[in-house]
Amino acid sequence: MRKLTHYYxxxxxxxxxxxEQLSTELIDNKLIVVPNHIGDGFFYFSQIMEGISVVYADLLxxxxxxxxRxxxxxxxxxxxxxxxxxxxLIKINNVDYEIGSFNQLDLAILDNQIESAFKPAVGERTIALRLLIDKKLLHDFILKFSTSENYFAKSKSNKKAFYHYGNIDSNSILLIQSIKTKSIYDLSFDSFLKGISLKVLGNFFNKFYEPKNKNLQLTDVEGQALEKTKNYLTNNLYGPFPSLTFLSxxxxxxESKYKSLFKKHFNDTPKNLFIEExxxxxxxxxxxxxxxTLTAIMYELNYTKLSYFCTKYFEILKRKPTDDFVKKNATKKVT
Amino acid sequence: MKIIEHRYSADLEWVEHYAAQIGGKIEGNFITTSEDFQTGTRYFLDCGDGIIAYYLNVEYHRNFRLIQKNLNQDFVGFYYNLTEGEATVRSGHFMYNVGRWQYNLSVIDGALESRYEVLKGSKTFALCIFIKKSMIKAFLKRNNIIIENIDTLIDSKVNTIVRFDRMSNESFHVLNDLKKLEVGGAVFDLNLRGTVHLLISNYLKKIATKRVIIQTVNENDLAKIISVQMYLIEHLGEHFPSIHFMAQMANMSESKFKSLFKKITGDTANAFFMENKLQLAKELLEKKQLTVSQISDHLHFTNNSYFASKFREHFGLSPKAFYKQL
Structure with missing residues (x-):
């Protein structure tokens, strides 16, 4: 196995x-073409701005x-x-981590204080974009986004200063894919790569600092349907619960989709919501x-047992029905 | 008509003066104005390397005339202007209509005095990039880009740079992506810088391929081709309307139409149509309101698998995978 050691x-x-190790030469301070007997491809390096650089590798x-590293x-x-x-494979502390868009884990964030090794699969085209970012700069970012969930802080407290983040968002994939189609010898390539890198980074931070509660995304149609059934429930409180089959x-x-969406959206099951209302x-x-009488109200609301009604009442409002009850004839006597 | 005299430059010196002229204030990187004359966002950013980006997304409530007289003339302005409405740029003896469906990319030397007029009700989305002339050379050198006779090109005594052009479809989509983002903050700054780089890259590509400069095309023909483009964009949900139909629309022979369309947009009519269609499909997917097959039907693809294969061919990723990782 050929070994290549480097630092960033x-x-x-x-x-x-x-x-030197590849016994080839560095072109224009940015491009290393991998010699033919090792493989086919290149490493491309560029400084984007103060504190951010990029390495793009495309090799077979x-x-x-x-x-x-x-x-x-x-x-x-x-x-x-x-x-x-x-x-x-990325090897860190003697543990191999799989990476590649094939198994949907395609983004890793590494701390350069810890050694790692990258082993590209043989005979396959490997495409990787590496952004090198000064920690000071990220610190600024972290301060700017004062979120409670700050994973860089978390990763520091971790024994390993390494964090396997998971997957890249779609828009960044499209951006990185679009690099594939460009020729590195084009005079526009350098700016292009820089632009893409910055946007990818922007996407990353955007996704990362986005509040997590956005996870539940309903389409408008689904949202409307849920609202409709909820309105139906609140407008028909005098009857029995109309059944999930009917509502869905x-x-x-x-039924199952309806139930789970309803629960996520209103934080309650349809039945519970119905009883509460x-x-x-x-x-x-x-x-x-x-x-x-209490019984009259109970019948009005389609309950059949007073004791059950009272229990539910107490469960939800933490007080007894009699505490709230204002009797009809009682008011008459007063007047 | 409100007349405003202002200046730009490739540093942030102009900002204060400009804000004062339009009756606004500087807050952070924003320029805020009173809502009577114009509403929207104005944002500036120093991108380093002697490059200033100025982002506008405003609606004008009055007619405006902006006269640009620069004190420091050592820069070139790239104006990516997607105004919906009427706007013109005038300087000396020439006048051009600018905006999304007109000349939407102008490159103007800072040494030139120019007049920008925009009518009430126009909605402007624009990105202006100011680059120091001395930096153009340094920038090219740092990025290892070699253009012959660059010295004469940027010497304003020999050569005043004035160019009216239409941006490439790619640039348009890059700007469109930027427009979707919330302005302000570090994430936006990264994206704005990224966008500036991509636009420069695109412009360089254009110079390199020496595509025809649109100013040389007969104005009448240009207007017709653009109107066909507009038609295509407005009918993205439908089938491709056939060259025959479009050539008739433009009052040209089919072969003339085809070659002219390619000259001006850099793409064949069909490729242009398909690319925009796929971009629209991508936007629809991003909104997460429709399923893949609904979108495929909505955009009149013959079937889902054809849509998926086209999407994959263009973006390198299947629509489903794209949707999943949003």
Whole structure:
């Protein structure tokens, strides 16, 4: 197995050593073309702005290759976006982590204080975009987004300063895919790569700091259907519970889908919501002073047992029906 | 008509003066104005390397005339202007209509005094990029881009840069993506910088391929081709209308139409149509309101698998996978 050791810095000088090991030369301080006997492809490096640089690799190896990244003095985070359609390996602390768009885990964030090794699969085209970012800069970012869930802080408290984040968002995949189609010899390539890198980073932070409660995304149609059934429930409190089959039919969904969506959207099951609304209505009726007995109200609301009604009432409002009850004839006597 | 005299430059010196002229204030990177004359967002950002980006998304409630007289003339302005409404740029003896369906990319030398007029009710979405001339050279050098006789190109005594053009479809979509984002904050700044780089890249690509400069095309023909483009964009949900039909619309022979369309947009009519259709499909997917097959039907693809394969061919990712990882 051929081994290649290197370190990263934000400035181009680290490439010299890599080029030497590959016995090839560094072109324009940015491009290393992999020699033919090892494989087919290149590494492209560019400084995007103060504190951010990018390495883009597109290669097809002919023999096993192990790219060992040594720790360096610069304080960097490495964002590794892997768009290969097969599994590559990243080795950290002697544990192999699979990465590649094939198994949907295609983004890794590495701390450059910890050594890692990257092993591209042999005979397959590996596409990877690595953003090297000064920790100071990320610190600024973190401060700017003062979110309670701050995972960089979390990863520091972790023993391993490594975090396997999971997957890239679709828009970033499209952006990285679009690099594939460009030629690195085009004079527009450098700006293009920089632009893409910045946007990918923007997408990452955007996704990362987005509040998690956005997870539940209903389409408008579904939302409307749920509202409709909820309105139906609140408008028909005097009757019995209309059954899930009926409600899901009304919403045009399967029962299980309806139930789970309803629960997510209103934080309650349809039945519970129905009972709660019913009891609230009961309280209103009790206080209205238009009924002479509790039983009358109970029947009005389609309950058959007073004790059951009382229990439910207490369960929800934490008080007894009699506490709220204003008797009809009682009010008459007063007047 | 409100007349405003202002200046731009490739540093942030102009901002204060500009804000004062339009009766606004600077808040962070925003320029806020009173809502009477115009509503919307104005945002500026120093992108480093002597590049300033100025982002506008405003609606004008009065007619405006903006006269640009620059004190420091050492820069070139790239104006990506997607105004819906009527706007013109005038300088010396020439005048051009600008906006989304007119010349939507103008490159104007800072040494030139120009007049920008925009009518009431127009909605402007624009990105202006100001680049120091000295930096153009340095920028090209740093990014290892070699253009011959660059010195004469950027010397305003020899060569005043004025160019009216239409941006490529790719640039348009890059801007459109930017428009979707909430303005302000570090994430937006990253995206704005990224967008500036992509636009520059696109522009360089255009220079490199030496595509025809649109100013040289007969104005009448240009207007017709653009109107066909507009028609295509407005009818993305339907089938491709056939070259025969479009050529008739443009009053040209089919072969003339085809070659002219390609010259101006850089794409064949069919490719242009399909690309925009797929972009629309992508936007629909992003909204998460319709399923893949609903979108495929909505956009009149013959069947889902054809849609999926086209989507994959264009974006390198199937619609389902795209949807899943949003």
């Amino acid at each position: 810095s934000l400035t181009p000088e680290w490439q010299l050593n890599v080029a 190896t002919k023999e096993p290759l192990k790219i060992i 040594q720790r360096s003095d610069n304080e960097l985070f490495i964002f590794h976006f892997d768009l290969s359609e097969h599994v590559n 039919g009304m919403a045009g969904m399967s 019913k009891i609230k209505l009961a309280q209103k009726l009790l206080r209205s002073g238009e009924y002479s």
